Amino acid sequence: MSRYRLLLAYDGTSFCGWQQQPHGNSVQQAISAALHKILAGEAVRLLAAGRTDKGVHAEGQVAVLSSTRVLNTAQVQRSLNALLAPAICVRACTAVPENFHPIYAARAKVYRYRIRNTAQHHPFTHAYEWHMPRPLDLSAMRRAAQQLVGRHDFTSFCAADSAARHKVRTLQELRIEQDAAVIELWFTGDGFLKQMVRTMTGTLVAIGLGHKLDCTHILQRRTRPAAAATAPARGLTLMQVIY
Amino acid sequence: MSRYRLLLAYDGTSFCGWQQQPHGNSVQQAISAALHKILAGEAVRLLAAGRTDKGVHAEGQVAVLSSTRVLNTAQVQRSLNALLAPAICVRACTAVPENFHPIYAARAKVYRYRIRNTAQHHPFTHAYEWHMPRPLDLSAMRRAAQQLVGRHDFTSFCAADSAARHKVRTLQELRIEQDAAVIELWFTGDGFLKQMVRTMTGTLVAIGLGHKLDCTHILQRRTRPAAAATAPARGLTLMQVIY
Numbered sequence: 001m002s003r004y005r006l007l008l009a010y011d012g013t014s015f016c017g018w019q020q021q022p023h024g025n026s027v028q029q030a031i032s033a034a035l036h037k038i039l040a041g042e043a044v045r046l047l048a049a050g051r052t053d054k055g056v057h058a059e060g061q062v063a064v065l066s067s068t069r070v071l072n073t074a075q076v077q078r079s080l081n082a083l084l085a086p087a088i089c090v091r092a093c094t095a096v097p098e099n100f101h102p103i104y105a106a107r108a109k110v111y112r113y114r115i116r117n118t119a120q121h122h123p124f125t126h127a128y129e130w131h132m133p134r135p136l137d138l139s140a141m142r143r144a145a146q147q148l149v150g151r152h153d154f155t156s157f158c159a160a161d162s163a164a165r166h167k168v169r170t171l172q173e174l175r176i177e178q179d180a181a182v183i184e185l186w187f188t189g190d191g192f193l194k195q196m197v198r199t200m201t202g203t204l205v206a207i208g209l210g211h212k213l214d215c216t217h218i219l220q221r222r223t224r225p226a227a228a229a230t231a232p233a234r235g236l237t238l239m240q241v242i243y
Numbered sequence: 244m245s246r247y248r249l250l251l252a253y254d255g256t257s258f259c260g261w262q263q264q265p266h267g268n269s270v271q272q273a274i275s276a277a278l279h280k281i282l283a284g285e286a287v288r289l290l291a292a293g294r295t296d297k298g299v300h301a302e303g304q305v306a307v308l309s310s311t312r313v314l315n316t317a318q319v320q321r322s323l324n325a326l327l328a329p330a331i332c333v334r335a336c337t338a339v340p341e342n343f344h345p346i347y348a349a350r351a352k353v354y355r356y357r358i359r360n361t362a363q364h365h366p367f368t369h370a371y372e373w374h375m376p377r378p379l380d381l382s383a384m385r386r387a388a389q390q391l392v393g394r395h396d397f398t399s400f401c402a403a404d405s406a407a408r409h410k411v412r413t414l415q416e417l418r419i420e421q422d423a424a425v426i427e428l429w430f431t432g433d434g435f436l437k438q439m440v441r442t443m444t445g446t447l448v449a450i451g452l453g454h455k456l457d458c459t460h461i462l463q464r465r466t467r468p469a470a471a472a473t474a475p476a477r478g479l480t481l482m483q484v485i486y
Contacts, residue, residue: 009363057366122332123253123300123331123332
């Protein structure tokens with residue numbers, strides 16, 4: 001078998017997420033169907049570095065494709081981009097060693113959460129931002145963010161229906177940037193639990209709005225209700241998988 | 244009658260344009276229907292500074308609303324934004340004198356045409372850009388752009404089915420900017436004919452791709468076939484109406 005790494009960008013708005021679902025329109029299904037055509041019916045196995053949830057976007061998702069044939073990578077990229085709708089773009093296609101595993105080989109992932117902090121939303125970017133018209137206290141958010149950085153049990157920030165057995169993860173960095181009306185939260189970590197980035201974001205925004213929440217205390221409680229509401233999927237983008 | 248000026252942003256992708264059509268989904272219809280609800284059935288007349296074509300966007304369209312009542316402008320803005328889909332945003336609503344006319348009072352309009360000059364398109368911004376994978380000679384485009392600036396008969400850059408009787412317009416400025424892979428053409432003029440900005444863009448891009456076209460000569464010929472193909476609507480945005 002030969003292996004190929006696809007670097008993918010996609011607008012998750014109209015997808016049920018990365019993962020194939022029996023009755024859903026998944027990114028995995030869309031790409032697999034296109035590959036199936038390109039490879040003349042060969043059964044295609046496509047494995048991604050991270051399962052993005054329904055409505056979550058990507059600029060740097062990584063997926064691995066295994067094939068019994070040796071492929072022309074430039075041609076595969078061109079053919080995929082010609083077949084796929086504009087919501088998905090194959091940014092690169094490269095050959096990787098046969099033992100390359102997109103999940104186990106990943107050292108870290110980088111997610112960006114974007115908030116538009118203005119009275120009105122913007123029609124062009126609304127699908128990629130959480131529109132928050134009330135003012136946010138960025139200093140309070142930055143102080144709270146620092147309490148989340150490090151190696152912790154993130155049970156409080158993980159969806160209650162998560163199948164993960166171990167919930168200790170290392171959040172290497174949580175940076176909050178502001179460019180005019182757009183606030184970005186950048187998360188770098190060795191792994192993220194189900195809805196973890198969105199629940200950290202929802203909690204930090206609650207703190208920015210003046211709610212008296214203590215992230216150290218929330219972590220210690222190890223129960224999802226300790227944290228605030230999960231932020232909407234639309235603002236989240238998987239930016240990079242670091243190998 | 245009292246008059247109000249609406250400052251509008253919209254994503255034109257799924258609209259048939261600004262202007263109401265018998266079987267179309269126009270921006271004008273969407274806003275009129277929302278106003279009809281807010282004003283409890285009052286017949287609403289809505290007049291815009293410029294009719295944007297099917298698929299063309301706006302960040303600074305201006306429309307005037309006349310009503311028999313005195314309205315609370317903040318409330319009208321809030322109610323409209325609550326009723327309208329996220330593709331339309333009322334950025335401001337202000338009272339204007341009863342004789343204010345959005346078309347005749349306009350001194351100039353500013354349009355932006357955006358091109359993504361990279362091998363791959365970007366899924367997040369694809370609806371607002373013309374994706375052009377081949378390299379463009381910006382110096383040649385800038386030289387040609389200067390030949391279009393000034394007072395000219397723009398018949399060669401006007402859709403053949405235009406109803407305009409006089410086709411002399413003044414193009415005050417045509418600026419070409421580049422920020423990494425994104426090229427922007429900024430047009431400021433006292434008035435624009437049907438598809439004029441998109442036909443100037445298509446012609447400048449043809450020149451950027453190496454076609455030997457002379458804009459002075461194209462202007463002199465005063466016939467649409469003298470210019471190159473019209474650029475796609477998706478890249479065009481009405482940025483500002485100057486009063």
